[in-house]
Amino acid sequence: MTIASTSRSAADEAGHGAQLTVVRRDGSNTPFDATKISVAVTKAFLAVEGNDAGATHRVRDLVTDLTGRVVEALTRRGDAHRSLQVEDIQDQVELALMRAGEHQVARAYVLYREERTKARTPSDAAELVETKPVVSVRQADGTRAPLDVERLRVIVAEAAAGLDSVDPEQILNETIGSCYDGIAQHEVELALVMAARSYVETEPQYSYAASRLLLDQIRREALGRVHGEPRQASQADMATAYPEYFPRYISTGIEAGLLDPELATFDLDRLSAAIKPERDLDFAFLGLQTLYDRYLLHIDKTRFELPQAFFLRVAMGMALREEDREGRAIQFYELLSSFRFMSSTPTLFNSGTTRPQLSSCFLTTVADDLSGIFNGIRNNAMLAKYSGGLGNDWTPVRGIGAKIRGTNGESQGVVPFLKIANDTAVAVNQGGKRKGAVCAYLETWHMDIEEFLDLRKNTGDERRRTHDMNTANWVPDLFLQRVEADGQWTLFSPDEVPDLHDLFGPAFQEAYEKYEAAADRGEIRVFRRVRALDLWRRMLTVLFETGHPWITFKDPCNLRSPQQHSGVVHSSNLCTEITLNTTVDETAVCNLGSVNLIAHLTETGLDADLLRDTVKTAVRMLDNVIDVNFYTTPESERANQRHRPVGLGLMGFADALFSLRIPYSSEAAIAFADSSMEAISYHAIEASSDLAAERGSYSTYEGSLWSKGILPIDSLEILREARKGDVILDDAKSLDWDTLRAKVLRDGMRNSNVMAIAPTATISNICGVSQSIEPAYSNLFVKSNMSGEFTVANPYLVNDLKARGLWDQVMVSDLKYHDGILTNIDRVPADLRELYATAFEIDPLWLIKSASRRQKWIDQAQSLNLYMASPSGKALDELYRNAWRYGLKTTYYLRSQSKTHVEKSTLQGTDGKLNAVSATIAAAVPAAVPAVVPVTAPSVIDDTPLGEPTGAICSLEDPDCEACQ
Structure with a gap:
């Protein structure tokens, strides 16, 4: 039997009598003929394997099988009597070759297809118009x-x-x-x-x-x-x-x-x-x-x-x-329309409208009584309605087994109420513009912490699961010190140890140890002892399996907070970059925007004068948001008017490195992270102080670290003292901070907090730059969000490959085959492979070191994703203890690679229909990862695989963090 006849048999069997027609490029229709597919595929095999390939049983069988697959794919996608485009058929042929593992043949087919396209493309559109029937x-x-x-x-x-x-x-x-x-x-x-x-x-x-x-x-x-x-x-x-x-x-x-x-x-x-x-x-x-x-x-x-x-x-x-008003509006317009700075999504949605809810993030503390709990859930709904991202501190709610005086019963703990909060976030989806989103925080000493860890699992009692809610651990330093000492850890119900919620640093340790002693004397009714290392191991295991809860650190958030005199930071927000005080009576609010680094870059580095002008105007814009804002709850208005916090961040960091020819995994990248954030910090503090001279300081300024001449860079010493030197901090500086410190003491500050680096998931798309401080996670991929799916190629890489004569259709095919990663493409020179290394090729310790250098300048925090190609218990332990020891305040998602990445097919003609680099956790965990060197002590966890993942980590191409920006 000939190849053509076997192909026709396969086509008949796959098509089930389908009557397909093909729309030719001149507009006419012809019957679909599967033999043309088999001929094209055979030619591709001949180009790779030689002229005798067509006679081999293997190739004949493959051609038959592939032809059948293509026909089946074409007929199952809709009406069996529909018309097909030529490009649609070719796309399916290439896809079938890739899926069959015939990558060299697929490459030959791509080249054949390109040559045929060039051969038949008319030199002028008029030629096509003449051959095509008149179109109305x-x-x-x-x-x-x-x-x-x-x-x-x-x-x-x-x-x-x-x-x-x-x-x-x-x-x-x-x-x-x-x-x-x-x-x-x-x-x-x-x-x-x-x-x-x-x-x-x-x-x-x-x-x-x-x-x-x-x-x-x-x-x-x-x-x-x-x-x-x-x-x-x-x-x-x-x-x-x-x-x-x-x-x-x-x-x-x-x-x-x-x-x-x-x-x-x-x-x-x-x-x-x-x-x-x-x-x-x-x-x-x-x-x-x-x-x-x-x-x-x-x-x-x-x-x-x-x-x-x-x-x-x-x-x-x-x-x-x-x-x-006109002069300032034009000034603000200039900043936005030039992409030098972009306000956060809620501001873009609502500024100038009849409901100007312009703030990005809201942080609440939930009270420990039924009225307070449901008032907190109601506030979530009201805040989410107008595009706010939510962070809830649930630590005050008593744990399982705690006494309920009103009924003389026992509490079911915090989890049933978290389930209600989860469902509320799903119900209020911000008018269909984007998903409602909330993150629940719980301190590590809470009686319900182990149930809290399981909230995102796909197994167990569904009534005690929150599949749509983000969760985060609020971890005190004392816990990690107990982990490293392999000590015991005591869980309490907050109604019996109420002051632990408001204490941090040495004061927390003193009170915690007193409560442990009281428990030993039988003076505390509800408590439980666990091995700290076992709980830490479980925290990391669940983080690996479900992507939650995130790891955030209570003590550095509070010890370095400018507002220690007026409250406590009890949680962060949805994206872990906001660290503001909350109480039952005050909902912390932050107004966000981001500087576009690449818009301020010259051949030698950042344009200092342009950056200063941008930051000064941006801080004014953010401060104005507070006064024109539409507040949906009295608690949020009260807090925002009293403290006036804003969060100026950055985006386009990876673009800047590409332009400066600096690999992300290098000391030069760490130095640039340091110097760029120092400049933004300096000018942001200066701008807020200028506004204070013009408009007055925020009402709770007196007693703040600002009022004592302690700037963010100075607060490093507070953390160092609290940890007794067990911390790795760099306090080098290059700008004239003494002059600025004197200015703040003289003129005050308009805003209690000025800086925070948010994910910029959406506004970076608008500006066409890389997201926030993220490394590139692929050089060719399809990005998905609520607007659809979009092909994205790294333009810096493309330009470099063009300059070296390496950019061609074969390179595109190789990039798709290798999921946008250059490591195994031999044609790419070593210097380009190093410069364009993707997130999963970079040792995550480089991310932590860069983040540590930024954190020293920031009065809030940064939304820091961590990437690991092959997580293991030992690697995760070292990674997160390094994050803690380098003085970070928070971490965000742990991202890991799946086995299946970019779909191995052409993107041409099917843009928006292919899978992108997935960020779901790999099903099988190799024994080791790129070296992450422990900074003080070896890992306290062995290298045993963590088990099978039960849930997906936040998708890289569809981040829930869009609620922030």
């Missing part, structure tokens, strides 16, 4: 008009302007080939975007082309809605269109009840003249698509807000209480 386009009102090819040509040419690696004819040809008679206008626009997106994996510049094509769709939608009639405008038209549009946009938003009527009282002509339409071209596709899907205002799902109007609206909302 269905308008919104149902009328039809001929496809306006000339306008498409203008739009595509604009999209490619300045992008030397983008071929506008290629996009135009692809688009025209996808159009059919009767196609809807919005489908034409989509075809343009998809045509450009399909080339992103081979040329990152196509991401900007796709963004500009999407921009044309947004212009039509927004201008038509605001003007009340169909409107289209090219980018060249927007210099005059924006000033005409903007006042109408404000009126439209106010009439719809979406914008604050006070915006109409601004000098709109002055503001309109400040708009810079050319900045619409600065978005990469992921950024603009995210903006369109989730941020731009709409009426009945029709957007009426253009990107620059969006930035200006946000700026106006934050300038409402300024004396020169």
Whole structure:
């Protein structure tokens, strides 16, 4: 039997009588013929294995099997009578080859496909138009008009302007080939975007082309809605269109009840003249698509807000209480629209609207009585409704077996109430904009700590599980000291040891030991003794298995807090970067935004003057948020007005390293982390002190560390003394801190806290930069979020490979095969493999050391993910004890690799449909990881594998931390 006949048999069997047709590139239809698949696959095998390959039984059987797989995949994806695109069939062939492990053959097929594409691509779109039947386009009102090819040509040419690696004819040809008679206008626009997106994996510049094509769709939608009639405008038209549009946009938003009527009282002509339409071209596709899907205002799902109007609206909302409102709004707009700084997501969502809830994070303490517990859950719902991320301190709630005086019964502990809080977070999903999210914190001495550890497990009583709630351990230093000494640890119910909740450092140790002695004398009713090492081992095991609870450290958060005189830090927030005091009567609130490092970089380093200007304006913007904010609970308003904390962070750290040619795993990277954060810290404190001179210090300033001349860098000594020197801290500095210290003592501080590094999961997408302080976790992947799935290629790597003549389709195929990791691609020079090493190739101790250098400058904390290629008990023990010993305040997710990564297929033509680098934990754990050297003592845990994971760690490409930014 011939290959063709066996292939046809396989196709008939797989298709089950399917009557597929293929849409040719000239628009005509032909019957689907599976033998063409077998011929193409056979040629690929011949190219790799020689001319005799086709005669071997192995190849014949493989061709038959692969052809059957392709046909089966094509027929199971929808109507058996549907039409197929040629590219769709080719994608499935390549996918089948990859899945079969025939990677060399797949590479040959990719090259064959590329050659065929070049051979048949017309030199000009006119050739394609001549061979294609006349296509009519269905308008919104149902009328039809001929496809306006000339306008498409203008739009595509604009999209490619300045992008030397983008071929506008290629996009135009692809688009025209996808159009059919009767196609809807919005489908034409989509075809343009998809045509450009399909080339992103081979040329990152196509991401900007796709963004500009999407921009044309947004212009039509927004201008038509605001003007009340169909409107289209090219980018060249927007210099005059924006000033005409903007006042109408404000009126439209106010009439719809979406914008604050006070915006109409601004000098709109002055503001309109400040708009810079050319900045619409600065978005990469992921950024603009995210903006369109989730941020731009709409009426009945029709957007009426253009990107620059969006930035200006946000700026106006934050300038409402300024004396020169227009001048400040333009200043704020300049910062946002240039991507030098970006406010957090709640601010972007709500600034200038009728419900301006602009704050990012809320921290609460839950009281130990039924009324207090349900008031806390109610507050969660109210705070989450308007896009807040929540951190709840549940430590005061009494443990299992504790006495309930009102009923003379015994408590069921904290877990049943956590279940209710979990379900509340699911129910309140922030209006569909993004997931509601909450993190519960519990101190390590709480009686219910062991049940708390199991909350995210997939086994056990579902009534005592919280699959949607994040959890975190609030760990005192004394516990880790007991772990290292292999001592005992005593669990208590907080109703019998009420002051432990508010104590830290040496005072906590003294009280804790007194309670232990009281328990030994029989004076405490509910307590339990455990081996500290066993509990620590269980904490790490559960963290490995479920990704929770995170490890955060109570004592450094409090010992270095500027606000020790007015309360206690009882927890962090949803993303572990906020460390503010909470009580039952005060909900801590933080207003976040991030400096884009790469926007301040020169060939030699950071532009100090530009950075200072950015930070000074950004701190003013964040401080303004406090006064214009819409507060949903009295507890949050009370705390925010009294203490006025803000959290200025950064993003684009990995981009900066790439630009400076500094590998992440190097002393130079640690030094840059140190110097960049020192500069931000210096200017942020200076800016807050300037605001204090202008507006007055926050009301609880007196008695704070600030008022004593103790800056964050100085508070390192407090931690060192409390730990009796058992800590690794670097206190080197390069700026004139004495002068700044004197200024703070003279002028005061406007804000109790000024800095915090948040994950920037979404705003970094808008700006088109790497997330926060994260290392790159792949050089080619598909990123998923609530806007969809997007191909992302590392543009720095692509440019380097181009410069060395190494960027070609084979390299793309190799990157996909190796999950965006360069280590095993021999063609890539060693220096590039080192520079572009991904997160799982980097020894995590480098992450901790860099974070430690940043932490010395920060008055709050940083959202620090830790990556391990192959976790083991010993490795995790050393990792987290290093994090503690290097003085970190918190850690965030533990991320580990799965066995299956990027789907081994083409991304071309299927962008948005493939799996990305997964961050679920590996099912099998190797015995060792890249060396993490213990800093003082060997691991207290052996290297026994931790067991099978029972739940997924937060996905890298779909982070729940979006609730922060």
